[in-house]
Amino acid sequence: MNEPFEEQLSAKEARQSGQLSLFLVLDGYEGPIDLLLDLARDQKIDLAQIAILPLAEQYLAYINSARDLDIDIAADYLVMAAWLAYLKSRLLLPDPEPEEQMEALDMAEALKRQLLRLEAMRKASQELMALPRLGIKRFSGARPERFDSVSVVSHTATLYDLLQAYGQIANREEASTLTISASHLYSVEEAVARLGELIKYAKGWNNLLSFLPPNLKTSLDRRSALASHFTASLEMVRDGQARLRQDNHFGPIYLVATEQKS
C-alpha cells in the first residue's frame, strides 16, 4: 500500500546491484541522512547497536566511487562526507586531549541519534498509515444533514437612528463646502502684499487695525485678517521695511514705515 517505500527499496536494490546506476541511486535518496540510514540498515537490524566508524567508512567509500564515475553529487552529500571523514579521523586517532576525544564521541552519538530518530519517524509514519483510516477502514455517514441552528439576526433601528444618520450625512456635505470657504481666510501672503502697499501711503504711526480690510463680516474673518496682518507686520519689521510700537500690554499696536520719520 505504500508505494513510496517501494521506491526506496528499488533505490536500495540499485545501489547493491552495482555502480552503474549510482546517479539514479543518489537521486532516489532523500539526502545524506537517508543514505546513511540505508547503509546502516544493511549493517544491523537494530540501529541502536550500530557502529558509527564502519558506517562512516561505508558512506565515504560510496561517495568516492560515485566521484570516480564523475557523477554530480549534491553539495549536502559532500558536506556530510567531509564531516564523516573528520569524525573518522578523530575516532581513529586517539587525541592527546581527552576533552577533544569526548567531543568526537559526542559527534558519533549525535549522528546515531539522528539516524535513530529518522528511523523512528519512518516507522511511525508506516504505523500511522496502518491505522483504521477514515475512507479506508472506517467510513463516515455519506449523507450529512445540516442543522446549524439558523440564527436569524433581525436588525433594529429607530426612526431617530435613521434621522440622525441622515443628519450626519448632510453635515458631512456641509462640512466639505466649508472647507472651501476656509480657504477665504486671510492669508499672510495677502496681508504682506496689502500691508506693503498701504504702508507707503500711510503717514506716521498708525494703528494696525486701521490697515485691516473693510469688508470683514464674521468674527472669524476679522480674527484671521488681524492675525495675518500682525504676522505680515512682523515680517516687514524683520525685513527692515517697518517698525512696530506698543505702549502698554494689550494696548493698540502701531505701525510705521521705516523711510518715514515719526
Next chain:
Amino acid sequence: MNANDITHFRRIIEALIFASAEPVTDRVIRQHLPDDATYDAVMAALHLRYGPESGLDLCRIDDRWAIRTTEDVADHLRSIKESEKPLSRAALETLAIIAYHQPVTRAEIEEIRGVSISRGTMDILLEMGWIRPKGRRRTPGRPVTWGTSHGFLDHFGLTDINDLPGLEELKKTGLLRQGQTISDVLRSDDDLEDSADADEDQLMLDDLLTDEIENDWDEDEEGEGDYLAEDEDKP
C-alpha cells in the same frame, strides 16, 4: 440462522446504508446477505433499531433504503435563534439616503456617502424588507433604482414617506447643523465617534416629534419630489 448471525449481517447492512452516499437498493443489500430469509430478518431488526426509540428513521425510497433523522428531531435541531443587532452605521446611512433620495441608484448612494457600499449592506436592508427595487434609471447601463418599502413605513411608524422630516426640520432639531463655524465642524466630526451627545439630540428630536410631526406636517404634503427641494446636491 441464529440471532448472532442476524446481528452480524444487521451490522454490515447498517454500516452500508450509513456510509453510502445514495440510498442503497434492495439488490445491493441482498448481495451482502446469504438468502431472502436473512434479508427479511435483517430489515426487521433494522426497523426495530431505527424505530421510535431512535432519532433516526430507516426510510424506504422506492426500492432503496436510507437512514435519515426523524422529522421531529430535525425540527428540534434546526432551532431558530433570533437575535437583535443594531443596524450598522453603513446600513443606517444607506437606508437614510434611500429614504430621502428615492428612487436612487447604488452609484448615487455611494456618491452621497462618499464611500462604496458593500454587498452585505444592501442585502441586510433587503432582508429586513425595508428597501425594494423601484425601476431602472433611463441612463446608460440602466441601473436599478431603490426605494423604501411598506415594511419600512411599518417599522418606522410612518404613514407616508413624506412624513419624513425634511432638511429644514432636521436643522431645527440640531441633527443637521446650520451656521457652522470651524469648531462646529470639528464637533460634528467628534459626534461620529462619540455618541455621548446623542442624548441631547434625542431630547430635541422628541420635542420635534411631538410638536411638529403630529401637527404641522402638511405643508410639504404635496409635491412628491419636492420635499427634498432644499437638497441641491442631489443629482
Next chain:
Amino acid sequence: MNANDITHFRRIIEALIFASAEPVTDRVIRQHLPDDATYDAVMAALHLRYGPESGLDLCRIDDRWAIRTTEDVADHLRSIKESEKPLSRAALETLAIIAYHQPVTRAEIEEIRGVSISRGTMDILLEMGWIRPKGRRRTPGRPVTWGTSHGFLDHFGLTDINDLPGLEELKKTGLLRQGQTISDVLRSDDDLEDSADADEDQLMLDDLLTDEIENDWDEDEEGEGDYLAEDEDKP
C-alpha cells in the same frame, strides 16, 4: 430526569451526531441539553446503543463526537472505499514528524529528515486537513510551529494525540526530545556564537514538548484563525 426524558434527548443527540459530516463538539451537544447530568446520561446511553451490537461506532475525537463505521465491517464496504492517493515518502515522514514532535517548526522537520522540505509537501498535508499552524516559537524570526488537526485525529481514528502508535515508547527513548544532532555539531563548527542560542532554544523546546504534548493540547483550540497572533508563551 426520568428515562423518557433521557430517551428524548438521546434521540436528538443521536440524530445530531449521526447526520453531521464533521465531529460534533461537546459544546454544541451541551447546547441541546438542559444540564451536565443529562449530558452524562445521554452519552452513556449512546455508547450502549453504538456498542458492539452496532455496525457503527461512537468515536471520541478530542472534545468531539462522531459516528463512524466499525473497522470489522470495512471489508463489506469495499464498494464505497475511496481511491487512495498514495502520499510521497516525504509527506508521510513530515506528517509523522509533525504528529510526534508537535509543535514543531519547519526548520526542525528539515533537521530531523536531513533535507529541506519542498513546498508541495506541507501543502498536501494542509490540503488533507491533517495539519495546522499552532503558534510561533519564541526564537529569533518567530517561526510558525505546526501540529495536527482534528481532521487528523478523525482520519486516523484517534481520540487524542496521546493515542499515537508507539508514542509512549518513543517518549521513553528520548528521541522525541530535541537533543544534540549532527546539524548542531556542524553548525557549532561553522559559527560558535550560534550554538549558544541553540542551547537556549533547546531548553525551551524541551519545556514545550513536555508541557504541550502531555498536558495542554487544547490551548489554542479556539480562534483557529488567530494562531498567527498567538504565542506559545501565552498563559
